Amino acid sequence: VGPFLRRTQSEIREEFYLNTLAAIEVTRSVAQSMAENRANSGILFVTSNAGFMPIPNLSVYSASKVFQIYLGLALAREFKNMGIEVRVVAPGPT
Secondary structure, eight states: OOOGGGSOHHHHHHHHIIIIIHHHHHHHHHHHHHHHHTOOEEEEEEOOGGGGSOOTTOHHHHHHHHHHHHHHHHHHHHTGGGTEEEEEEOOOOO
16 A cells, blocks of 8 residues: 555565456466366455545556456356356455
């Protein structure tokens, strides 16, 4: 949280990794197992309403949340015929 230019490269990288690449890695890992077992199963992306709007001082966060939303929506279509249901939940402030 804070102005983009005041955040360190490391802070930005860690936040980006957690909200994007880690989500891909975990999702791929569980989806692979689900697809192989052909069991009716589901994946739930808990993202944020911040993904629906650019937010100053939360620029990386809101950008990474829109990534999660679109990843979930795309995988919902991709996995539809595999018995894997994908849902995206975007709660507001908590």
